[in-house]
Amino acid sequence: MEKLLEVKDLQVSFQTYGGEVQAVRGVSFHLNKGETLAIVGESGSGKSVTSQTIMRLIPTPPGKIKSGQIIFNGEDLAKKTDKEMEAIRGKDIGMIFQDPMTSLNPTMKVGHQIMEVLVKHLKMDKAAAKERAIELLRLVGIPMPEKRVNQYPHEFSGGMRQRAMIAVALASNPKLLIADEPTTALDVTIQAQILELMKDLQKKMGTSIIFITHDLGVVANVADRVAVMYAGKIVEMGTVDEIFYDPRHPYTWGLLASMPSLDSDDKSELAAIPGTPPDLTNPPKGDAFAPRNPYAMKIDFELEPPMFKISDTHYAATWLLHPDAPKVEPPEAVKKRLRQLSSNYPQPVIVKESE
Amino acid sequence: MLRYISRRLLSILLSLFLIITATFFLMRAAPGGPFSGEKKLPPEIEKNLNEYYGLDRPWYEQYTDYLVSIAKWDFGPSFKYKGQTVNDLINEGFPVSFFLGMEALLLAVSLGILLGVIAALNHNKWQDYGAMIFAVLGISVPSFIMASLLQYVLAIKLGLFPVARWESLQHTVLPALALAATPMAFIARLTRSSMLEVLSNDYIRTAKAKGLSKGQITVKHAIRNALLPVVTYLGPLSAAVLTGSFVIEKIFGIPGLGSQFVLSISNRDYTTIMGVTVFYSILLLFSVLLVDIAYGLIDPRIKLAGGKKGE
Numbered sequence: 001m002e003k004l005l006e007v008k009d010l011q012v013s014f015q016t017y018g019g020e021v022q023a024v025r026g027v028s029f030h031l032n033k034g035e036t037l038a039i040v041g042e043s044g045s046g047k048s049v050t051s052q053t054i055m056r057l058i059p060t061p062p063g064k065i066k067s068g069q070i071i072f073n074g075e076d077l078a079k080k081t082d083k084e085m086e087a088i089r090g091k092d093i094g095m096i097f098q099d100p101m102t103s104l105n106p107t108m109k110v111g112h113q114i115m116e117v118l119v120k121h122l123k124m125d126k127a128a129a130k131e132r133a134i135e136l137l138r139l140v141g142i143p144m145p146e147k148r149v150n151q152y153p154h155e156f157s158g159g160m161r162q163r164a165m166i167a168v169a170l171a172s173n174p175k176l177l178i179a180d181e182p183t184t185a186l187d188v189t190i191q192a193q194i195l196e197l198m199k200d201l202q203k204k205m206g207t208s209i210i211f212i213t214h215d216l217g218v219v220a221n222v223a224d225r226v227a228v229m230y231a232g233k234i235v236e237m238g239t240v241d242e243i244f245y246d247p248r249h250p251y252t253w254g255l256l257a258s259m260p261s262l263d264s265d266d267k268s269e270l271a272a273i274p275g276t277p278p279d280l281t282n283p284p285k286g287d288a289f290a291p292r293n294p295y296a297m298k299i300d301f302e303l304e305p306p307m308f309k310i311s312d313t314h315y316a317a318t319w320l321l322h323p324d325a326p327k328v329e330p331p332e333a334v335k336k337r338l339r340q341l342s343s344n345y346p347q348p349v350i351v352k353e354s355e
Numbered sequence: 356m357l358r359y360i361s362r363r364l365l366s367i368l369l370s371l372f373l374i375i376t377a378t379f380f381l382m383r384a385a386p387g388g389p390f391s392g393e394k395k396l397p398p399e400i401e402k403n404l405n406e407y408y409g410l411d412r413p414w415y416e417q418y419t420d421y422l423v424s425i426a427k428w429d430f431g432p433s434f435k436y437k438g439q440t441v442n443d444l445i446n447e448g449f450p451v452s453f454f455l456g457m458e459a460l461l462l463a464v465s466l467g468i469l470l471g472v473i474a475a476l477n478h479n480k481w482q483d484y485g486a487m488i489f490a491v492l493g494i495s496v497p498s499f500i501m502a503s504l505l506q507y508v509l510a511i512k513l514g515l516f517p518v519a520r521w522e523s524l525q526h527t528v529l530p531a532l533a534l535a536a537t538p539m540a541f542i543a544r545l546t547r548s549s550m551l552e553v554l555s556n557d558y559i560r561t562a563k564a565k566g567l568s569k570g571q572i573t574v575k576h577a578i579r580n581a582l583l584p585v586v587t588y589l590g591p592l593s594a595a596v597l598t599g600s601f602v603i604e605k606i607f608g609i610p611g612l613g614s615q616f617v618l619s620i621s622n623r624d625y626t627t628i629m630g631v632t633v634f635y636s637i638l639l640l641f642s643v644l645l646v647d648i649a650y651g652l653i654d655p656r657i658k659l660a661g662g663k664k665g666e
Binding site (some may be wrong): 106 | 522556557558560561562563564565566568569575576579580653654655656662
């Protein structure tokens with residue numbers, strides 16, 4: 001598999017009146033061509049900051065990339081100037097945002113907002129760009145695109161606006177599409193349609209996708225691989241099967257246990273992860289999840305757990321995987337899902353850095 | 356659109372009627388009259404004058420007569436300037452005030468928006484602070500001080516422009532600057548705050564994610580959306596500026612409409628007060644209508660529907 005994007009030890013901070021907020025604290029992952037990587041985590045886990053840093057969309061100041069590399073297509077995006085990024089944004093990397101109601105300019109025709117990308121990056125003239133904009137609207141499933149192209153965003157429904165946003169993001173056939181919670185603001189039936197559309201377009205265009213979400217149901221639907229983020233770090237990463245059927249990190253267990261499933265009986269209460277995420281102005285010593293972790297051991301409060309490798313593709317950062325750790329049982333809801341995966345190593349192996 | 360405009364014209368007529376009525380009675384309720392002064396006039400002369408101008412007739416007759424003549428665009432003779440009608444006064448004064456006002460308006464709008472945009476784009480940097488200090492000065496320095504300052508520095512010390520009088524284009528620069536200072540500062544502040552609000556919108560981030568440059572984002576996505584509050588302010592502002600400013604006209608010796616307006620009140624020049632008020636109201640009402648039409652052009656979400664929801 002050819003790597004399209006590789007993020008290495010990325011650290012991003014924001015300077016605020018209350019001090020320096022370390023939003024992303026050493027994140028590493030890669031993305032192959034044509035693949036979909038889902039980044040999940042609760043609000044404030046750093047998933048949106050990570051994705052916006054790849055696009056270099058975080059405002060600087062107050063934001064700052066403290067260290068790390070973002071290798072995209074063999075070039076380090078972290079070192080590019082704003083001017084150089086303009087040629088990459090919208091051309092090689094497209095982005096869809098959470099709220100389609102506010103992501104389009106209300107005083108500009110939808111067609112024109114798509115044409116901007118075509119004129120800027122593909123150097124099309126106006127007439128050709130308009131033709132292409134109509135084609136793109138048809139491609140994303142908007143009926144009567146010839147008429148719609150001349151309409152304003154307020155004449156579109158929420159789902160149609162998100163379709164139009166997808167048309168904007170995919171207009172110049174980017175290699176990478178970053179979707180930052182693209183379905184969160186939509187109702188469930190529209191969500192399913194948008195997800196289908198994205199998968200369909202990915203197949204047609206061969207785009208790689210980074211899918212940011214906090215909805216594990218969506219993850220199961222779209223992703224090839226999953227990265228679970230907590231307090232600015234990736235705590236577990238693996239293929240969809242590995243995360244859903246053989247999760248190892250207590251935080252992933254918590255997430256899975258708090259997801260309703262069809263076969264859970266009516267009497268059992270839906271589990272919740274107690275407490276709140278830590279304040280990233282002063283990140284805690286040891287494992288950031290320890291205060292909320294019912295399985296936490298003494299060492300969790302003192303020393304940060306290393307990354308363990310469970311299989312070629314499966315990583316988790318928890319002391320529970322250490323050979324000296326006591327054996328613990330995951331919560332009932334997770335235990336029901338567990339399967340023996342053949343690709344696992346006989347013993348988890350400590351790695352310095354995930355590759 | 357046509358329906359909307361005709362509806363608005365009707366409401367303008369109604370507003371005008373109310374304004375005329377209110378002014379008519381307020382004016383008469385104020386103590387004194389057009390012929391009261393330091394020297395008491397002999398009663399016979401005063402009686403004659405009152406008769407001549409129709410002031411001896413009952414108020415309702417005067418009122419209805421006035422309405423009829425206004426409908427014919429006849430404001431009647433001036434009480435103060437013998438042999439001149441109020442129409443003459445307006446016809447002489449307004450073109451001067453209009454020209455000066457237009458010049459000031461163009462200056463205020465273009466410089467104000469420019470300053471506001473620069474300040475917003477460089478939020479919390481020296482350009483921002485500089486523009487806002489400038490704006491606060493413009494708002495807080497009264498126009499008569501601004502005018503004398505301009506006269507002193509640009510005319511007397513540097514000799515760039517004539518000090519006063521109304522003769523050539525050169526003569527219009529200083530009064531236009533003095534007149535423009537306050538609205539310009541106000542527009543700069545308005546533009547800045549509304550630009551800052553627009554720039555924090557999600558669609559600006561979208562535009563950035565499309566790879567557009569800062570300039571393209573500002574011109575194509577931000578300024579247009581930031582202009583609505585400025586346009587709102589422009590309605591009453593243009594009516595006020597175009598009808599002239601008493602202070603500026605006095606200082607620069609300009610034969611405009613603004614001084615007529617103020618003088619007519621102290622003179623109790625009933626017909627001039629009425630005439631100028633009506634004229635000013637018409638300008639104001641129409642500029643507000645223009646603002647509303649401009650809204651629809653700037654923001655497609657605002658529909659100028661004629662009563663029912665139209666397509």
